[in-house]
Amino acid sequence: MRRPARIAALLGALVPAAASAQVAPGQALQQKPYFALYEVLGKPENWKIHGTFRPRVEGLGGQFRPAPAPATNDLFSMQATLFAEYDTGPVRIGGEIFDSRAYFQRRNSNSIATTEVNAFELGQAYLGFDMADVAGLGTVSTLTVGRFTQNVGSRRLIARNQFRNTINAFTGIAYDWENAAKDRLRLFYTLPHYRLPDDRAGILSNSIEWDQESLDTQLFGGIFTKAGVLGGILEAYGYGLLERDSGSQLEGIQTRDRRLFTPGFRLYRVPKPGQFDHELEVIGQVGVARNTAAVTDVTDVPVTAYFVHAEAGYTFKAAWTPRLSLHYDHASGDSANPNSYTRFDTLYGARRFDYGPTSLYGAVQRANLISPGIRFEIAPDPDWDAFVDYRTLWLENPTDSFAATGVRDRTGRSGTFAGHQIEGRLRYWLVPRSVVLDSGVAYLLKGDVLRNAPNAPNTGDTIYGYMTTTFFF
Incomplete structure (x- = not known):
């Protein structure tokens, strides 16, 4: 491969992402929309210019969160992005504006949060330096400095959000390297953005x-990525998080003062028609933190936590490209011992691709969870795809709150069974390359914990649905 082409390939995989919506198979975001802002502006030389607009309506009944969360909830949200990058040759100058807004929130809704609202924010503003052979003959490298987003590894620990209305962003420096054998290395030092307003x-x-x-x-x-390991790809990584309170006690940001080291590895094989595929990710977590973010909590306790994801699937060589896969997730929960902390922390990761929609829903996350499941996917043609997913939900520790629900029985008498989750999604290109419809439902059949814990709401099973339309330009 010629060197410029290899640099372009590395940039496509590793530099700050500019996409904000998941797309159907066969319709990559790199394809030119029918209405392209870049063309309207006269195709300026050495520029990349594109954007998205995504309105979404969603509703939830049978709330699983404790009071005072409303028993039923609905939300209308909008997300817009505008990305531009100028390539001078050795240096790229890029930036992106995020605009995330929400309307019609109900009183005490979980949507009144920085996960839904972050209006008119300069999320990316960076310099990218492209280098060839600097780190050895046949290698390509990039150095990114400034504000940027990042998808790292499986995206379970560090990700640019796709379903959530607001987007994680960071300020710092990142170095990416790739050799001719497709081995990759990414090193980074960043300051995560604290989204405002938060009141x-x-x-x-x-x-x-x-x-x-x-x-x-x-x-x-x-993170280091090695190709051709046991018929797949191996990733090995280690991430550090240092956190402390900032500002005054009355006006500052109070935290759990986490000082964590999170090492892990991931072995996976990409799904292909007529082949078995697999994924195994094992993550450990050690360090110190405080049990709460309260100003009065000044006691550091040791942290020991873990997470495991295992998956095996087969894609049939058939017209609709059906894929059947088995999943297993196991995340540690916190014990009743106040002198230690054992609940897994997913850092800045995303979870929609594993556990279903977030926003008004988002019951399941990588904390105090044991969950086997099965998924069936189809992609009949480039215009649409769909899947259905079923998983059972258990607590790893009966005295800790279950996943992201906030439901907890400190005595453990409610047991460890949280229920069943059934989810389905359909995506369809209304206008190929330009307008995609994404709709989905999730049904949570509550088990003993979500029905009988002292703070569990008496609202019946949970039903959730959403519809999103994303415009690319």
Whole structure:
């Protein structure tokens, strides 16, 4: 492969992502939309310019969260992005604006949060330096400095969010390297952005306020990817997180003062028609933290936590490209011992691709969870795809809150069975390469814990649905 082409391939995989929506198979975001802003502007030389607009409506009944969360909930949200990059040759100058807004939130809704609202934010503003052979003959490298987003590894620990309305972003430096054998290395040191506004009035009014980064929260580490291992790809990584309270006790940001080291590995094989595929990811977590973010909690306790994801699938060589896969997730929960902390922390990862929609739903996450499941997917043609997913839900520790629900029985008497989750999704290109419809439902059949724990709401089973339309330009 010629060197410029290899640099382009590396950039496509590793530099700050500009896509904000998942797309159907066969319709990569790199394909030119029918209405392309870049063409409207006269195809300026050495520029990349594109954007998205995504309105979404969603509703939930049979709330699983404890009071005062509303028993039923609905939300209308909008996300817009505008990305531009100028390539001078050895240096690229890039930036991207995010605009995430939400409307019609109900009182005490979980949507009144920075996960839904972050209006008119300069999420990316970076310099990218492209280098060839600097780290050895036949290698390509990039160095990125400034504000950027990042998808690292499986995206379970560090990700640019796709379903969630707001997007993780970081300020810092990242170095990416690749050799001719497709081995890759990424090293980074970043300051995660703290999204603002974070007060109720500011969120409800979709106020515009510049996000903050500071040395009070630091995320750093590296990941090495080796191709051709046991018929697949091997990733090995280690990430560090240093966190402390910032500002005054009355106006500052209170945290659990996490100081964590999170090492792990992932072995996977990409699904292909007529082949078996697999994925195994094992993550450990050690360090110190505090049990709560309360100002009065000044006691550091040791952290020991873990997470395992295992998956095996087969893609049939048939017209609709059906794939059947088995899944297993196991994340540690916190014990009743106040002198230690054992609940797994997913850092800045995404979870929609594993556990279903987030936003008003998002019951399942990588914490205090044991969950086997099965998924069936189809992709009949490039215009649409769909899947159905079923998983059972158990607590790893009966005295800790279950996953992301907030439901907890400190005595453990409610047991460990949380219920069953059934999820389905359909994506269809209304206008190929330009407008995609994404709709889905999730049904949570509550088990003993979600029905009988002291703070479990008496609202019946949970039903959730959403519909999203994304416009690419």
